[in-house]
Amino acid sequence: MKTPSELYRPSPRPYTGIGELDYPFHDKAITITRCGRLCIDRKKISLGKALTGQTVGVKEISESVWLVSFMHHDLGFFDHESAHFECAPNPFDAKVLRRSPE
Helix, strand or coil: CCHHHHHHCCCCCCCCCCCCCCCCCCCCEEEEECCEEEEEEEEEEEHHHHHHHCCCEEEEECEEEEEEEECEEEEEEEEEECCEEEEEECCCCCCCCCCCCC
């Protein structure tokens, strides 16, 4: 029946961060601004402050539609014309399995 502070021991390994991110299959690597935006060609797309200072990969998948990825995760798509961002489907969403008719 001890509290967490009584059990806590600092790790002997120093934290070095995630390192420099590389996106070899994307067209551009862009750093997210302090206000959580991706700025590309004078367009500002808000992604959220959680990604501040992180580098994301941007790849044009069709005319004026771009895919935004962070590490190995596709975050979503934005339309370069309207600067509208839409989230990618969540790969961890629960899936409903349908029973076959008997």
